[in-house]
Amino acid sequence: MAAPTPVTTPDPPAPDGGLDAAVRVRRGDLVLDAALTARPGQVVAVLGPNGAGKTTLLRALAGLVPLVAGRVVVGGQVLDDVDAGVRVPAYRRGVGLLPQDHLLLPHLDARDNVAFGPRAQGLPRRRAREVADRWLAAVGAAHLAAARPRALSGGQAQRVALARALAVRPALLLLDEPTAALDALARLEVRSLLREHLPRADGTGVLVTHDVLDALALADHLVVLETGRVVQEGPPAAVVAAPRTPFVAGLVGLNLWEATVHGVRVRLDGGGELVTAVAPARPGPVLVTVRPGAVRVARAPVGTADDAGTGPADGWPARLVGLEHQGQAVRLRLQPTGRAGAALLADVEPDRVAALSVGAPELWVQVPPQEVVLQPR
Amino acid sequence: MSPRGRVVRGGRAGGGEVGGGIGGEVGAPRSARVVAGVPAGVGVALLVLPLLALVVRTPWARAPEVLADAAVGQALRLSLGCAAAATGLCLLVGLPLAWLLARARGGAAATVRALVSVPLVLPPVVGGVALLMLLGRRGLLGRPLDLAFGVTVPFTTAAVVLAQAFVALPFLVVAVEGALRAADRRHEEVAATLGASPGVVARRVTLPLVAPGVLSGTVLCLARALGEFGATITFAGSLPGVTRTLPLGVYLALESDPDAALVLSVLLLVVSLAVLLVLRHRWLR
Numbered sequence: 001m002a003a004p005t006p007v008t009t010p011d012p013p014a015p016d017g018g019l020d021a022a023v024r025v026r027r028g029d030l031v032l033d034a035a036l037t038a039r040p041g042q043v044v045a046v047l048g049p050n051g052a053g054k055t056t057l058l059r060a061l062a063g064l065v066p067l068v069a070g071r072v073v074v075g076g077q078v079l080d081d082v083d084a085g086v087r088v089p090a091y092r093r094g095v096g097l098l099p100q101d102h103l104l105l106p107h108l109d110a111r112d113n114v115a116f117g118p119r120a121q122g123l124p125r126r127r128a129r130e131v132a133d134r135w136l137a138a139v140g141a142a143h144l145a146a147a148r149p150r151a152l153s154g155g156q157a158q159r160v161a162l163a164r165a166l167a168v169r170p171a172l173l174l175l176d177e178p179t180a181a182l183d184a185l186a187r188l189e190v191r192s193l194l195r196e197h198l199p200r201a202d203g204t205g206v207l208v209t210h211d212v213l214d215a216l217a218l219a220d221h222l223v224v225l226e227t228g229r230v231v232q233e234g235p236p237a238a239v240v241a242a243p244r245t246p247f248v249a250g251l252v253g254l255n256l257w258e259a260t261v262h263g264v265r266v267r268l269d270g271g272g273e274l275v276t277a278v279a280p281a282r283p284g285p286v287l288v289t290v291r292p293g294a295v296r297v298a299r300a301p302v303g304t305a306d307d308a309g310t311g312p313a314d315g316w317p318a319r320l321v322g323l324e325h326q327g328q329a330v331r332l333r334l335q336p337t338g339r340a341g342a343a344l345l346a347d348v349e350p351d352r353v354a355a356l357s358v359g360a361p362e363l364w365v366q367v368p369p370q371e372v373v374l375q376p377r
Numbered sequence: 378m379s380p381r382g383r384v385v386r387g388g389r390a391g392g393g394e395v396g397g398g399i400g401g402e403v404g405a406p407r408s409a410r411v412v413a414g415v416p417a418g419v420g421v422a423l424l425v426l427p428l429l430a431l432v433v434r435t436p437w438a439r440a441p442e443v444l445a446d447a448a449v450g451q452a453l454r455l456s457l458g459c460a461a462a463a464t465g466l467c468l469l470v471g472l473p474l475a476w477l478l479a480r481a482r483g484g485a486a487a488t489v490r491a492l493v494s495v496p497l498v499l500p501p502v503v504g505g506v507a508l509l510m511l512l513g514r515r516g517l518l519g520r521p522l523d524l525a526f527g528v529t530v531p532f533t534t535a536a537v538v539l540a541q542a543f544v545a546l547p548f549l550v551v552a553v554e555g556a557l558r559a560a561d562r563r564h565e566e567v568a569a570t571l572g573a574s575p576g577v578v579a580r581r582v583t584l585p586l587v588a589p590g591v592l593s594g595t596v597l598c599l600a601r602a603l604g605e606f607g608a609t610i611t612f613a614g615s616l617p618g619v620t621r622t623l624p625l626g627v628y629l630a631l632e633s634d635p636d637a638a639l640v641l642s643v644l645l646l647v648v649s650l651a652v653l654l655v656l657r658h659r660w661l662r
Binding site for chain 1: 564
C-alpha cells in the first residue's frame with residue numbers, strides 16, 4: 001500500500017455484480033447528482049447534512065422516485081436506464097429498505113411483518129412464517145414474534161424491521177438513518193446488529209447517516225453528500241482523517257481552513273497565517289487541518305524555540321466564545337479577534353480552564369508547525 | 378422575597394388555599410362552564426328527550442301483536458336487505474372513488490369531490506325527483522332502457538337500493554378519503570420494496586391501515602340507508618313487500634294505527650343501535 005493520500009478514488013465499477021449507479025433526481029429546489037459504486041458484500045455509507053439529498057438518493061435507488069437522468073445497475077440487472085427507457089418498478093427490484101422509524105405494519109404482529117415479503121414473493125403462509133421465524137431468531141428477536149409493533153421498543157422494532165428487510169434477500173439493502181430515532185443504548189445494540197448482518201455475500205448495502213460512528217463502524221466506503229453532490233469519498237477512516245468540507249470537519253471535530261501555501265508559510269483565505277514544518281513541493285491552494293488537541297492556548301504570546309517563523313506565524317489573539325466537555329479534555333471554541341470566519345477549536349486540560357477563561361478578555365492561540373496538515377485542493 | 382410569593386400573598390389569604398383554587402380551575406373557569414353548560418344541556422335534551430318520550434309512550438302490551446304482523450316482518454326484511462345491498466354497492470364504487478380522490482391532485486379532483494358531497498346537503502326528496510328524471514319511464518336514461526330492453530327501474534326494489542345508495546354514498550366516500558389521507562404512505566412504499574405488487578399493497582397494506590375509516594364510513598352509510606325515506610318514497614313509491622321499507626311503514630301506520638307506528642319506531646331505533654354496537658364491538662374486538 002502507498003502512503004495514505006487524502007484524495008481517494010472510488011472503487012472501479014463492478015460489472016459482475018454489486019451496485020453501479022449514477023443518478024440525477026430533481027426534488028423541489030434540490031438537484032441530486034451522484035454516483036455510487038460498490039462490490040457485492042460491501043457497505044457504502046452516505047454522510048451529509050439535512051437536506052443534502054441522502055434520503056432522495058435512497059428513494060431513487062429503491063425506485064420510489066423517478067430519475068431525470070442516469071442508470072442504476074444492481075447485481076448485473078439494469079433497474080433504471082433513462083436513455084434506454086428502462087424503469088423497473090419498486091416491487092420488482094429486489095431492493096430492500098430499512099427506514100429510520102421501522103414502519104412496521106401496525107395491524108400485523110412481528111412474525112407476519114417479517115413474513116410479508118416472502119408472502120408477497122409467492123410463498124404460502126406457513127412457509128413464509130417459517131422463514132420469518134428464522135430471520136427473527138437471526139436478529140435476536142425470536143421472543144417478539146407474536147408482539148404487535150405498538151408493544152415494541154424502538155430498538156426491538158428496528159430489529160424486527162431489519163429481519164423483515166433481510167427476509168427477502170435483497171441484492172441491495174438501503175438503510176435510512178437506521179439508528180437516528182433510537183436512544184443511546186438501543187443505538188449501540190442496533191449498530192452492533194447491523195455490523196453482524198450487513199456484510200452479506202449476496203448483497204450490497206447503502207447506509208445513509210449523519211452519524212460518523214455509523215460510517216466508521218459499518219461501512220467499507222464513505223461518500224459525503226452536500227447539496228445534492230458528492231464532495232468527498234474514500235475509505236471512512238481516510239475521509240474522517242482528512243475532511244475536505246467544513247461539514248465533515250465539524251462532525252469529526254477538526255479545524256479546517258482553505259489557504260494558500262508558499263514554502264512553509266500558509267496564508268489562510270479568511271485571514272491569518274500559519275507555518276508548516278514540511279513545505280509542499282509546489283506552492284498553491286491547500287486545505288489545512290489541525291487537531292484541536294494540537295492547538296496551544298495561553299494568556300499571552302509564548303516564544304517557542306522550535307518556531308520556524310516570526311511575526312504573524314507566532315499566533316493570533318482570540319476571544320473565548322464557548323466551552324464543552326470532550327472526553328478527558330475541555331474543548332474551547334475561540335473566535336480570532338479582528339476577523340470573521342469559523343471559530344477555532346482547541347482542547348485543553350480541565351485544570352487549565354479556570355486559568356484561561358477567568359478574567360482574560362483575550363487569549364493567544366498558536367499551532368506548532370509539525371501539527372499543520374496540508375492537503376491539495 | 379420572590380415576586381411570585383408577593384403575588385400569592387396579595388391575591389389570597391393562604392398559600393394552601395391558593396393551590397387548591399388553581400387546581401380546581403384547570404380547564405375552563407367555573408363561570409364559563411356554567412354559561413356554556415346551559416345551552417349544552419338544552420342540546421343534549423333536544424337529542425335525548427324525544428327518544429325517551431318515544432320509549433315511554435310506546436304501548437308495550439301491543440308490541441308482540443304488532444311485531445307478529447306479517448307486513449312488519451316483510452318491511453323489516455326489505456329494509457335490512459335493501460340497506461345491506463345499498464351499502465355493498467356504495468363500498469363497491471365508493472372505495473375506488475375515495476382512493477382516487479385521496480391520491481389525485483388538481484382541479485378535476487376538487488370538482489368531483491364537490492359533486493360527490495352534494496347529496497349530503499340536498500333534501501332527499503329532491504334526490505328522489507332527480508333519480509326519476511334520470512331513470513323514470515320518460516327519463517334521460519329510463520326511456521332508452523324501457524324502449525330497448527323493456528326495463529323500468531322506478532317503483533321496484535332496485536329503485537329503493539338506488540335511492541338509498543344515492544343519499545348514503547357521500548358518507549362512505551368522505552370517511553374513507555379522510556382515512557386514506559391520514560395514513561402514512563411510506564408503509565405502502567416499504568411494502569413495495571418487499572415485493573408487493575400494487576394490488577397486494579392495496580389489499581394487505583392500504584385497506585388494513587384505513588380499516589377504522591372504512592368501518593365508520595360503512596356504519597354511517599348503512600344507518601343512512603336504513604333510515605332513508607324521502608328519496609325512496611319519491612323514486613320507489615310505497616308498494617308493500619316491494620318498496621315499503623320500515624320508515625315508510627312507520628309513516629303510513631301513523632295515520633291508520635299510531636300505536637303500531639310507535640312500536641315500529643322503537644324497532645327501527647333498536648336495529649340502528651344494534652348496527653352501531655355490532656360494528657363497534659367487532660372493531661374494538
